[in-house]
Amino acid sequence: GESVGLHLPTLSVQEGDNSIINCAYSNSASDYFIWYKQESGKGPQFIIDIRSNMDKRQGQRVTVLLNKTVKHLSLQIAATQPGDSAVYFCAESKDNYGQNFVFGPGTRLSVLP
Amino acid sequence: GAVVSQHPSWVICKSGTSVKIECRSLDFQATTMFWYRQFPKQSLMLMATSNEGSKATYEQGVEKDKFLINHASLTLSTLTVTSAHPEDSSFYICSARAPLTGALNQPQHFGDGTRLSIL
Numbered sequence: 001g002e003s004v005g006l007h008l009p010t011l012s013v014q015e016g017d018n019s020i021i022n023c024a025y026s027n028s029a030s031d032y033f034i035w036y037k038q039e040s041g042k043g044p045q046f047i048i049d050i051r052s053n054m055d056k057r058q059g060q061r062v063t064v065l066l067n068k069t070v071k072h073l074s075l076q077i078a079a080t081q082p083g084d085s086a087v088y089f090c091a092e093s094k095d096n097y098g099q100n101f102v103f104g105p106g107t108r109l110s111v112l113p
Numbered sequence: 114g115a116v117v118s119q120h121p122s123w124v125i126c127k128s129g130t131s132v133k134i135e136c137r138s139l140d141f142q143a144t145t146m147f148w149y150r151q152f153p154k155q156s157l158m159l160m161a162t163s164n165e166g167s168k169a170t171y172e173q174g175v176e177k178d179k180f181l182i183n184h185a186s187l188t189l190s191t192l193t194v195t196s197a198h199p200e201d202s203s204f205y206i207c208s209a210r211a212p213l214t215g216a217l218n219q220p221q222h223f224g225d226g227t228r229l230s231i232l
Contacts, residue, residue, distance in 0.1 A: 032220075034219075041226070043206050043208075049219075101159065
């Protein structure tokens with residue numbers, strides 16, 4: 001299930017299940033969005049991006065959905081694997097090239113055996 | 114492989130000393146690099162935008178005299194934390210803006226961060 005603690009919200013899923021990580025963004029003028037994965041002690045790793053003229057984009061095992069009406073972004077991971085355990089951040093940008101990112105608070109994904 | 118290299122990955126030093134962190138783009142020239150700070154269990158916060166050959170642009174609340182940024186070449190930006198104190202202890206991450214042309218399909222490439230611990 002999903003819980004919100006004092007710090008990062010945590011999502012725990014069974015290995016093999018699908019994961020859905022949500023993000024509410026703040027700026028209705030944001031035009032470009034990215035999901036990043038951050039493993040402990042490392043920098044963010046690009047997963048998938050989407051521009052505001054789209055509402056869905058698929059990659060390998062991942063899908064990003066964008067709902068501009070409610071300013072909501074989600075990342076779906078199919079058949080979650082232990083290697084997916086990490087903190088996931090959404091980032092929003094007002095410009096088309098993705099500068100001046102504003103990062104969301106992050107969600108820790110824990111994959112249970 | 115990594116396209117942005119950050120050095121050192123971990124540094125511990127005494128209060129009052131200055132610490133320099135390097136950020137290098139390995140396979141491309143980066144006219145713009147970014148410096149972020151991340152406290153434990155928190156998100157990345159942009160500190161400043163580093164532009165090659167010009168002064169860095171600092172975010173509100175970031176002391177430019179405290180966090181000196183130099184971007185003297187197209188592949189290197191440095192962040193110097195001057196007179197560091199325990200409250201400066203954090204995870205510092207740089208990124209480099211990808212070139213507009215080329216095979217890289219991401220807007221920014223991140224380094225693996227530098228963990229700074231001030232005693």
